[in-house]
Amino acid sequence: MIEAERRLLANALLDFSNQRFVLLSESCIPLFNFSTIYTYLMNSKETFVEANMIKNSQWKKGSQWFQIDRYLALNIISDKTYFPRFIENCNNGCYSDEHYLPTFISIEFGKRNSNRTLTWVDWSKGGPHPSKFIGKDVTIEFLEKLRFGSTCEYNGIRTTTCHLFARKFTLDALDRLVKYAPKLMQFN
Template identity: 65%
Template sequence: MMQEVRWGDFNIVGAERRLLANALLDFSNQRFVLLSESCIPLFNFSTIYNYLINSTKTFVESYDLPGPVGRGRYSPRMRPLVRLSQWRKGSQWFQIDRPLATEIVSDQLYFPLFNKHCRNGCYGDEHYLPTFVSIKFSQRNSDRTLTWVDWSQGGPHPARFMRRNVTIEFLERLRNGTTCHYNGNTTNICYLFARKFMPQALDRLLRFAPKIMHFD
């Protein structure tokens, strides 16, 4: 049965759980990545696969954000299960392992609470997983996402990239332009994916991929 999913509605989280539940049916699946149609890979398949499968951490962005779009979305009715000091925000674009995916799908404690109280401008897809993972699995999580997004323009949606924005220099900066920690070491590969790339960018992406991403 088809179920409607709307941006900003908590039913997005329900859809993510259904996706994970279906993916978990294949016991060979050990890592789970949520992407959208506007996401692109920044490296070839083998690089992405090895980065994910060898990681000792999961990648769910989770941070404490004061102000109206962070702590301001918290409802006191979530106490005592979720306190304000435990409330977290983060990107919905996660990269997780099988144990965490199983915990998310089987959660019957936090999910109903968020479903009831994280509505009307709460944007549950930005708070449920970051808060749930921070409370229960913080030691196994990196608190960062592997999907690069540009929020510098402000507003409720990130920057969109068209054909003219796609250059070799731009893609190389996304691939190697920052530093972070991976398995206890410093690395300059902090993002494996990026968004939001529009369909008009596809021809340039396909043209540059063989050279900089080593696609065949």
């Protein structure tokens, strides 16, 4: 997975107009319209890679869904110190897509990182996978909770706009998402 992510970043970096990079899954949805998401990312002073400490003081684990800037993307694809160690040693219970970036970024670029993700995920039911959402789960109230139901810091200021994306939405949620998007997200 990490090799694939590095190749994606390397290709995206070929276009010099690309300044921010967002990795999402196929089950993610935007919680805001494009201009709101673009402005949030472009004006951010930090990157968004979740990193939680586990066992070893430098070993980190977090979501593989990240939002980074060009500077960090260049450092990820040119990393010749940590990446080879992960390739060599990450096996049996080690998931490189959940360990490599959080560890690398925490050690080398911790001050540039917010230590949070912009992708809302529901882990409340426990288990190895987050909750899935189907059509009947999608309501205006639920989407508003995802959009403004958390508190975080953005550029040093407390805000309730903490998540720009949410996952895991199934295909049958699409009809309701399309129905509510114009009202909530000002889509046309």
